[in-house]
Amino acid sequence: MQHQQITHSGDSDSIKVFVRVRPLTQGTGLTTDGDQGLCLTVTSPNTIRLHSKPEPRTFTYDHVADMDITQDSVFSSVAKNIVESCINGYNGTIFAYGQTGSGKTFTMLGPSDFDNFTDDQRGVIPRSFEYLFFLINRESENAKSFLCKCSFIEIYNEQIYDLLDSASASLFLRENIKKGVFVEGAVEKFVTSAAEAYQVLSMGWRNRRVASTSMNRESSRSHAVFTMTLESKETAKEVVNIRTSQLNLVDLAGSERQRDTHTEGSRLKEASSINRSLMCLGQVIMALVDVSNGKSRHICYRDSKLTFLLRDSLGGNAKTYIIANVHPGSKCFGETLSTLQFAQRAKLIKNKAMINEDTQGNVR
Amino acid sequence: MASPHSHEWRAVCDKFNTAQNLSEVESRKDPENDPFRSKYKARELLREIYCTLKNFDVGENESVNDEADQRPTEQPVDGGMEEGFGRGHCGDSPAGSRAAKLGAVEYYLGVNHVETEELSAGEEHLMNCMTLLEKCCISPENVSLFIQVRNQLGILWAGRDEIEKAQGFLETAEAMYIRYMKEDGQPPMDLTEFFVAEEEALPQQERTKRFEMAYTHTLYYLAQVYKNLEQYEKAGGYCHSTLQRQLKFNQFIPLEWAINAATLSQYYITKTLYMEGRHCLSAASVIADLAGEVPSEASAQESEAEAEKRDQLRQKRAEIARCWIKYCLNLLQDAKKLLEDNIGELDMDRQAELRATRLQEEEEKERGRKSAVLFGSSDTFDSICGLEEKVSCVFPVDFEEARCIFLVGQTYVNQAKEYFEMDGHVTDHIEILQDHSALFKALAFFEEDLERRCKMHKRRVDMMEPICKDLNAQYYLLVCRQLQFELAETYYEMMDLKLAVANKQNDLDAHTVKKFNHLCSSSTKFYQMFLDSVRSPEGKWPEKLEDEVLRPALVAKFRVARLHSRLISSSKTVQLENLNRALECYNFVVQYCKDNPEAKSAVETELELSEEMVSLLPLKINRIQANLASCN
Numbered sequence: 001m002q003h004q005q006i007t008h009s010g011d012s013d014s015i016k017v018f019v020r021v022r023p024l025t026q027g028t029g030l031t032t033d034g035d036q037g038l039c040l041t042v043t044s045p046n047t048i049r050l051h052s053k054p055e056p057r058t059f060t061y062d063h064v065a066d067m068d069i070t071q072d073s074v075f076s077s078v079a080k081n082i083v084e085s086c087i088n089g090y091n092g093t094i095f096a097y098g099q100t101g102s103g104k105t106f107t108m109l110g111p112s113d114f115d116n117f118t119d120d121q122r123g124v125i126p127r128s129f130e131y132l133f134f135l136i137n138r139e140s141e142n143a144k145s146f147l148c149k150c151s152f153i154e155i156y157n158e159q160i161y162d163l164l165d166s167a168s169a170s171l172f173l174r175e176n177i178k179k180g181v182f183v184e185g186a187v188e189k190f191v192t193s194a195a196e197a198y199q200v201l202s203m204g205w206r207n208r209r210v211a212s213t214s215m216n217r218e219s220s221r222s223h224a225v226f227t228m229t230l231e232s233k234e235t236a237k238e239v240v241n242i243r244t245s246q247l248n249l250v251d252l253a254g255s256e257r258q259r260d261t262h263t264e265g266s267r268l269k270e271a272s273s274i275n276r277s278l279m280c281l282g283q284v285i286m287a288l289v290d291v292s293n294g295k296s297r298h299i300c301y302r303d304s305k306l307t308f309l310l311r312d313s314l315g316g317n318a319k320t321y322i323i324a325n326v327h328p329g330s331k332c333f334g335e336t337l338s339t340l341q342f343a344q345r346a347k348l349i350k351n352k353a354m355i356n357e358d359t360q361g362n363v364r
Numbered sequence: 365m366a367s368p369h370s371h372e373w374r375a376v377c378d379k380f381n382t383a384q385n386l387s388e389v390e391s392r393k394d395p396e397n398d399p400f401r402s403k404y405k406a407r408e409l410l411r412e413i414y415c416t417l418k419n420f421d422v423g424e425n426e427s428v429n430d431e432a433d434q435r436p437t438e439q440p441v442d443g444g445m446e447e448g449f450g451r452g453h454c455g456d457s458p459a460g461s462r463a464a465k466l467g468a469v470e471y472y473l474g475v476n477h478v479e480t481e482e483l484s485a486g487e488e489h490l491m492n493c494m495t496l497l498e499k500c501c502i503s504p505e506n507v508s509l510f511i512q513v514r515n516q517l518g519i520l521w522a523g524r525d526e527i528e529k530a531q532g533f534l535e536t537a538e539a540m541y542i543r544y545m546k547e548d549g550q551p552p553m554d555l556t557e558f559f560v561a562e563e564e565a566l567p568q569q570e571r572t573k574r575f576e577m578a579y580t581h582t583l584y585y586l587a588q589v590y591k592n593l594e595q596y597e598k599a600g601g602y603c604h605s606t607l608q609r610q611l612k613f614n615q616f617i618p619l620e621w622a623i624n625a626a627t628l629s630q631y632y633i634t635k636t637l638y639m640e641g642r643h644c645l646s647a648a649s650v651i652a653d654l655a656g657e658v659p660s661e662a663s664a665q666e667s668e669a670e671a672e673k674r675d676q677l678r679q680k681r682a683e684i685a686r687c688w689i690k691y692c693l694n695l696l697q698d699a700k701k702l703l704e705d706n707i708g709e710l711d712m713d714r715q716a717e718l719r720a721t722r723l724q725e726e727e728e729k730e731r732g733r734k735s736a737v738l739f740g741s742s743d744t745f746d747s748i749c750g751l752e753e754k755v756s757c758v759f760p761v762d763f764e765e766a767r768c769i770f771l772v773g774q775t776y777v778n779q780a781k782e783y784f785e786m787d788g789h790v791t792d793h794i795e796i797l798q799d800h801s802a803l804f805k806a807l808a809f810f811e812e813d814l815e816r817r818c819k820m821h822k823r824r825v826d827m828m829e830p831i832c833k834d835l836n837a838q839y840y841l842l843v844c845r846q847l848q849f850e851l852a853e854t855y856y857e858m859m860d861l862k863l864a865v866a867n868k869q870n871d872l873d874a875h876t877v878k879k880f881n882h883l884c885s886s887s888t889k890f891y892q893m894f895l896d897s898v899r900s901p902e903g904k905w906p907e908k909l910e911d912e913v914l915r916p917a918l919v920a921k922f923r924v925a926r927l928h929s930r931l932i933s934s935s936k937t938v939q940l941e942n943l944n945r946a947l948e949c950y951n952f953v954v955q956y957c958k959d960n961p962e963a964k965s966a967v968e969t970e971l972e973l974s975e976e977m978v979s980l981l982p983l984k985i986n987r988i989q990a991n992l993a994s995c996n
Contacts (some may be wrong), residue, residue, distance in 0.1 A: 072489070268519050
């Protein structure tokens with residue numbers, strides 16, 4: 001288990017990538033029943049070989065987990081460290097990425113029915129809650145007090161919806177000099193225990209489902225972002241230290257839905273299918289400006305809402321783990337390749353974590 | 365051929381109409397679990413039409429029937445430009461007309477199959493259409509079909525990642541349009557008109573509009589093809605032509621068009637084509653105004669639609685203003701690059717040179733301009749030209765000219781800030797401030813009076829320092845670092861200027877010394893802040909600097925060293941202290957490069973100077989120490 005140690009010990013700041021291979025199952029529509037062909041092999045705890053033709057390709061990540069990994073060890077590898085950092089004042093983000101049916105929700109939440117807070121199969125999110133509050137309780141003994149609030153939003157079709165207030169209209173992203181990017185008007189619930197946090201999560205998750213039937217959209221087409229904001233207060237030597245940090249847990253839309261963003265390749269945008277407005281001309285021009293020679297220029301097209309909201313986690317100032325879920329079936333070769341490639345690109349994004357310490361000289 | 369009034373022909377026309385309606389209107393309402401229901405129905409009708417047409421009497425005993433049935437030995441493929449242009453039947457001969465009609469049905473079948481994700485079948489139909497057309501020459505009846513079938517094949521092949529093949533079809537379409545407009549040019553028939561009764565033919569104006577639209581699409585697809593082929597210059601040209609044609613034929617959404625044009629201006633700026641960039645921006649500003657008045661705040665509060673419109677209009681206009689800022693900024697910076705000597709000061713000889721060549725260049729540009737594609741319909745052309753006149757597109761050579769450009773830039777800075785307020789748009793707001801600061805910096809280069817130049821830098825400090833203090837580094841690390849570094853550099857520059865002014869005077873008064881030292885320590889403070897941001901949260905300096913901070917961090921150390929050695933003090937003890945600190949920093953740079961040889965190339969000059977100082981400074985320190993000892 002030498003490799004695992006490397007992942008745990010080093011405090012390298014780049015985004016870390018964890019690849020998880022789900023087991024083959026019958027009748028998911030992703031495997032043709034009977035065709036049990038696999039398109040990949042896990043060759044070591046941090047490499048995966050994809051049986052591509054003519055040459056097989058090997059990808060290397062911080063960690064590769066095969067089908068038999070337990071939920072608990074996924075949590076230990078991915079989230080433990082990040083939750084600890086959050087307590088110490090860093091921002092942290094965990095993404096789940098992959099094709100629909102590759103096990104994102106299982107990894108993050110666990111089996112789909114919701115009264116299983118004690119279930120062995122529970123996912124990264126409930127385990128993170130438990131660990132977070134375990135640490136909070138421990139730290140609270142040392143004259144440190146914590147305040148924890150949660151928000152839960154969904155991004156669908158570039159619109160932001162509040163999952164904790166299903167009646168609200170779409171919300172806006174704003175930026176503040178002190179608290180960075182935030183969703184204006186999103187409901188924030190104070191929580192004092194893991195069970196309460198989990199309650200907030202499941203309430204929001206249910207809203208996500210409701211929305212998916214009433215507005216006729218699939219849940220896998222939307223991104224869900226659960227944010228915990230943690231504020232700690234410590235009084236030492238007549239000085240009050242306040243630290244805030246955020247833990248973002250993100251369930252991304254199925255990667256196959258994200259064709260329009262980057263993986264599209266050379267396909268031409270048709271005028272007829274985009275209602276005669278030549279929207280994509282802008283994309284072409286943007287590409288021209290993009291390759292420019294380091295001159296100062298302004299591009300009018302904004303980032304997507306998701307990248308803007310999580311800008312901080314992608315190459316900003318936070319600790320980030322991406323869990324790339326893949327399905328091993330040979331039918332999923334194309335999607336798996338694109339997921340593995342995405343995960344490899346993500347490795348290139350550098351991250352730098354830094355403590356935010358607001359030292360107030362109030363003498364009590 | 366069935367007579368145009370026959371019962372049979374009417375039935376065909378009706379069928380075609382129904383198919384069109386199914387495909388374009390009904391299909392949008394198809395349920396998600398049966399998404400192509402209407403398309404499949406339309407397909408059936410088209411097939412029926414095809415059979416009926418085939419069975420129609422050819423008349424005049426021409427043997428077209430057999431000919432049309434023969435499978436071609438090889439499929440026509442576009443690529444060679446003029447190859448495969450129509451030959452054979454005249455467009456309006458009965459045989460030609462029949463072939464064109466069959467071709468049109470094949471075309472619609474092809475599009476139908478492509479839309480229902482049956483690409484190979486779609487390709488086959490489209491190729492059949494090409495084959496049928498091969499037998500016709502280009503005429504007003506079928507030229508539109510010639511072009512549109514190629515557009516579709518272009519899209520099809522690009523979707524299969526065979527860009528060169530797509531390029532071939534599209535380039536042929538382009539060439540056909542050009543040739544047709546040169547040789548014939550009368551408003552051609554639209555594809556739908558193959559299947560309408562004569563009395564329902566489209567008016568000439570509508571025909572022109574549809575035909576030109578098809579060609580605009582050809583250019584639009586070519587822009588995408590060239591982008592995918594990484595032929596950026598060509599892609600840029602096609603984007604420009606597409607925009608120009610949208611405007612000319614009044615087929616655009618103002619805000620969208622304006623944003624596209626503004627973005628295109630940024631492409632021209634990076635190519636130092638300022639005349640073209642200015643033209644795009646002027647057009648963008650004028651067309652954005654066509655999108656209507658910005659709703660008032662009051663009306664925005666009353667209705668959500670108004671609120672959204674208000675936000676959209678304000679945002680897009682602010683975006684265009686930001687493109688203008690970049691225009692002014694780059695023009696000033698490029699001029700500065702042309703005019704500066706090896707120590708970064710205004711080179712008088714070059715200034716004279718540039719002035720001399722200016723006249724000549726202007727004439728050339730004017731000539732070039734006549735051949736360039738200009739934006740504007742008759743309504744907007746004058747306003748676009750009017751806006752262009754407000755700012756120069758040639759490099760400024762002296763302060764007066766630079767100031768004019770600076771002022772235009774500053775106006776746009778204020779305009780952009782109205783929407784991108786600090787509260788709500790932190791990143792954008794700061795980017796605008798950084799540009800404003802850069803505008804001042806570029807302008808200062810042209811200022812000959814050092815005191816006034818110094819004041820310009822003070823303005824930069826005033827706009828950045830308060831933000832740098834307030835900004836949360838947990839969320840804006842990169843921006844914080846940029847601001848810290850820029851502030852440090854600005855103070856450094858001011859310190860240099862003060863020194864230059866002081867050197868002209870004979871003696872240094874206490875006030876000047878105080879001011880000078882203040883600038884030195886302010887600069888040091890911000891370099892130090894930047895350097896601290898590189899440390900780990902526990903305050904540890906990293907063994908290895910990350911790539912993106914490698915050079916700035918070493919430069920900062922180097923500058924801090926110089927700043928320490930420059931501080932003026934009459935006390936020997938303080939002098940000694942400062943020199944020791946300076947030595948420490950120089951040593952750091954030298955030692956770091958020794959430990960990490962790959963860093964050397966990033967800081968060549970700084971390293972060389974640091975090494976020199978590491979060998980010289982100890983002598984100076986020893987001398988002062990000896991001096992101090994002897995005094996005691």
